[in-house]
Amino acid sequence: MHPDQKTIKPRVIRLDNVSKTYRNGTAALRDLTMDIFAGDFYLLTGTSGSGKSTLLKLLYGEDLPSSGDIWVNDYHLNTVKGNKLAELRRTLGIVFQDYKLLPRRTVSENIAFVLWAQGYSRAEIDRRLPPALKMVGLQHKATSFPEELSGGEQQRVSIARAIVATPPILLADEPTGNLDPDNSRQILNILKQLNKIGVTILMSTHDEALIRTSDLPILQLSNGQLKLINR
Amino acid sequence: MARSLYQAEYLLRETLLGLRRGGWMNWAAISTVAVLLLLFGIGLQGSWQLGEFFNRYGNQLEISAYLDTGVAAKDLQPTIQKLPNVTTVTPITKEEAWAALAKELGSTDLKATTTQLSGNPLVDEIRVQANSPTAVVGLAEALKKVRGVETVQYVGEVVKQVTELNHNLRFISFGVIGFLTLSAIAVITTTLRLVIAARSQEIEVMRLVGATRMTIYLPFLLQGITFGLAGAAIAWIFIQSLLITLSRVASQQANLFQGLLIDSGKGWILPLVLLSFGGTIGLIGSLFAVQTIGRR
Ligand SMILES: Nc1ncnc2c1ncn2[C@@H]1O[C@H](COP(=O)(O)OP(=O)(O)OP(=O)(O)O)[C@@H](O)[C@H]1O
Ligand SMILES: [Mg+2]
Numbered sequence: 001m002h003p004d005q006k007t008i009k010p011r012v013i014r015l016d017n018v019s020k021t022y023r024n025g026t027a028a029l030r031d032l033t034m035d036i037f038a039g040d041f042y043l044l045t046g047t048s049g050s051g052k053s054t055l056l057k058l059l060y061g062e063d064l065p066s067s068g069d070i071w072v073n074d075y076h077l078n079t080v081k082g083n084k085l086a087e088l089r090r091t092l093g094i095v096f097q098d099y100k101l102l103p104r105r106t107v108s109e110n111i112a113f114v115l116w117a118q119g120y121s122r123a124e125i126d127r128r129l130p131p132a133l134k135m136v137g138l139q140h141k142a143t144s145f146p147e148e149l150s151g152g153e154q155q156r157v158s159i160a161r162a163i164v165a166t167p168p169i170l171l172a173d174e175p176t177g178n179l180d181p182d183n184s185r186q187i188l189n190i191l192k193q194l195n196k197i198g199v200t201i202l203m204s205t206h207d208e209a210l211i212r213t214s215d216l217p218i219l220q221l222s223n224g225q226l227k228l229i230n231r
Numbered sequence: 232m233a234r235s236l237y238q239a240e241y242l243l244r245e246t247l248l249g250l251r252r253g254g255w256m257n258w259a260a261i262s263t264v265a266v267l268l269l270l271f272g273i274g275l276q277g278s279w280q281l282g283e284f285f286n287r288y289g290n291q292l293e294i295s296a297y298l299d300t301g302v303a304a305k306d307l308q309p310t311i312q313k314l315p316n317v318t319t320v321t322p323i324t325k326e327e328a329w330a331a332l333a334k335e336l337g338s339t340d341l342k343a344t345t346t347q348l349s350g351n352p353l354v355d356e357i358r359v360q361a362n363s364p365t366a367v368v369g370l371a372e373a374l375k376k377v378r379g380v381e382t383v384q385y386v387g388e389v390v391k392q393v394t395e396l397n398h399n400l401r402f403i404s405f406g407v408i409g410f411l412t413l414s415a416i417a418v419i420t421t422t423l424r425l426v427i428a429a430r431s432q433e434i435e436v437m438r439l440v441g442a443t444r445m446t447i448y449l450p451f452l453l454q455g456i457t458f459g460l461a462g463a464a465i466a467w468i469f470i471q472s473l474l475i476t477l478s479r480v481a482s483q484q485a486n487l488f489q490g491l492l493i494d495s496g497k498g499w500i501l502p503l504v505l506l507s508f509g510g511t512i513g514l515i516g517s518l519f520a521v522q523t524i525g526r527r
Contacts, residue, residue, distance in 0.1 A: 062439065082444060089441035100436045116241050117442035161440070 009037040012169060012200050013059065018068035019224075020054055028054040030224035031068070036202065038168070041195040044204040045211060046221030052204035053097055055221065056173050059202070060094050061085050073169065090118050093162035093199075095172035099154045101146040101161075107133070108142045111161045118165060132164040135190055137183075151178040159187060163194060170194065172203040176210060184210055245450035250457065253426055257458065260415075260422040264462025264512060265469075267411040268505050272470045274404045276501055281397050292318075292361040294371050294385040297354055302379040304355035314373050316366035317359055325353040354381065412512060419458050419516025423451055424523055434524060448521045455517025456510050463509030467502045 013036035020029040028051040036042065044052050057063045058070055061077050070077040075088040101110050111132055115125045133139045136156035146154055155178045162170060170191070176184035184207060195201050202219075205211065211218065218229040250257055296311070298304060304322030312320050329351045333344055345351055357380075361370045367385060374383045427434065437447055 060439065086438070086441045086443045089439065092441075094439060096439070100439065102433050102436055113437070114440045117437065117440060117446055122240075 009039060011035050012038050012073055013202070014069075014071040016069045016071075018058065018065045018070055020051070020058060020063070021066045027224055029058075029065075029221075032224075032226050034219070034226055036200060038200055039195070039198055041192070041201040041216055042203070043211060043214065043216050043218045044202055044221065045206065045218055046204075048206065050221040051224055052221055053173050056094075056171050056202070056204060059171055060089060060092055090165075091168055093165065093167035093170040093172075095155075095158050095162045095170075095175040097173040097177065097204075099146075099158040101154055101157055103146060106143050106145055107138060107149070107157050110146070110157055111164050114161055114165055120165075128164055132160045135163075136160045136187075152180070152183060155179060156183070156187070159190075163190070166194070166197075166199070168199060170199050170201045170203075172201065174204050174206070176205060176207055181209060185213075188214065242449050242453060246453040246457065249426055249430075249450055249454045252429070253422070253454070256422045256425060260419045260458040260516075261461045261465065263411075263415045263418040264459055264509055265465040267408070267415045267512075268463050268466035268509055269469050270404070270411065271408050271508065272466050272501060272505050273473070274401075274408070275504065276470060276474070278397060278401065281393060284393070291386050292364060292367060294359045294361065294367065294374060294383060296357045296359060296374045296377070296380045297382045297384070298356065298379050299381045300354055302355060304357050307357060307377065307379050310377060311357060311359060311374065314359075314370065314377075316362050316370050318362045319360040321358040321360075323356045323358060325351050325355050328353045328356060415462075415512050416516045416519070419455050419513055420519040422458070423455055423517050423520035426454070427451060427520060427523055447524065451521050452514060452517045455513040455520065457513065458516070459509035459511065459513025460506055461509075462513075463502075463505040466509075467505050470501070 013034075015032045015034045018029060018032045019027070021027045032055070044055065046052050054063070058065055058077065059072055061080065064078065073088060073091055075084065077088075080088060102113060105113065108129060112125050112129055115128065120128075129142075130139065133142055136159055138153060138156055138160065141149060141153060141157075146157065149157065155175065159172070159175050162172065172191070175191075176187050179187065188210060191201055191203065215231050217231060220227045220229055298307065304324055308320055308322050311317065329345070332353070359370065359374065361367045371383045371385055374380055434447055
């Protein structure tokens, strides 16, 4: 993205002097200030423990910042709660680093659940489910349970769940962390297609090969600080 | 419309899933409710029947005076007629009473029976009608003092005693029902808390993908209400079979006992009361339980 283009696009994520120090004293993030605009696609990189997941958790409201303010889609994350928070989360697609699939629910049910929760009609759910499964190559696993899947397959289910409702913002925490290079590239291609139709994406990764071969701008976390590397 | 139908289908499925996963814990909750509603239902049905019994017999103005052996009803009639608050006086000779009794017992050969028993065992009776329900007790006392009268009987007295007993029982049963209601709510709350704890991971994921509070809560509320309704249904089935058994036994028993089992005319109200009581208990129990689901 050209810097001058950003100014006319709406700002969808805003961090203002955000710090996160965990109760045990770990300072994961320090004084982050950052804007992300509609249609942006960033790779969030950094060594293990650098705070990538922490940052994403703050963005979808699983945790609160120790100081500073966060806005996502005009929701003030510091104060939003209850059904307002649920409303915000329904505008987000989230791929969790640990997948967070519902145990004892089939792959289809796991993916459909997001649509149920958002009040989609049955016809709409039936219409959206097969392409989502196909996109991540899991049509044949539709009726399997998560514990019957490999790590990479579970990861792909969580990606399908995150994108099935075509959310305007996608937060993906190492979505390719458990995939082989082929599958990784495929997932990245899916995300790029979503980005083309306007989805804002923030994807954390420590996959060196993937970072090298893609031309996406990088937000690098180290010592709790963010550094933007435009390419 | 299609959307709300689908939401209903979703809720139903989630509720059934919860019930299936609850296993034996469901029965702990359902049977506590059933025991509570069984006692409550019996109490309620009983008090309705007593009320109906009282309505039917309690205001009866008739007093029966049974005379000493050898005293003729005809002879006492003028004396009794002069007592205050008396409207009519009907003498019944022991022969008439004997014939009526024999007929009731199904004996056709009156003479044979009489000789078998070596004579008519009954005494003459005078039926006295009081002019108002409040005068019945005083009149009965006055009758007792009449020379030649051995015993005095009136239904009102029995009814009065039964009503008094019922009154005292009601006091105790309010206590018992109250205690059991709290226990049932506690059991439902505990059961659902266990179900919620077992599904906490799932609930957390639901929240992270944006499920509203209601989407998450409703299946548990419905599960609690189901406990209550199931308990009510079981209690009602028990009460119904109890009533049928009792009326079967009573049909072979004395009249007064039968009187206690008259149809209260509220047959369809009882299941409704039980279901709404059960449903309310289930709702309250589950509302307490969902408080444990995280705040933010
Ligand atoms: N709940 C927590 N309580 C205390 N410390 C935590 C907690 N979660 C994370 N941390 C610490 O915060 C720092 C950042 O963790 P985070 O999970 O954000 O790293 P990450 O960049 O996602 O790492 P990885 O690449 O391994 O996933 C780490 O030092 C970690 O130990
Ligand atoms: Mg992480």
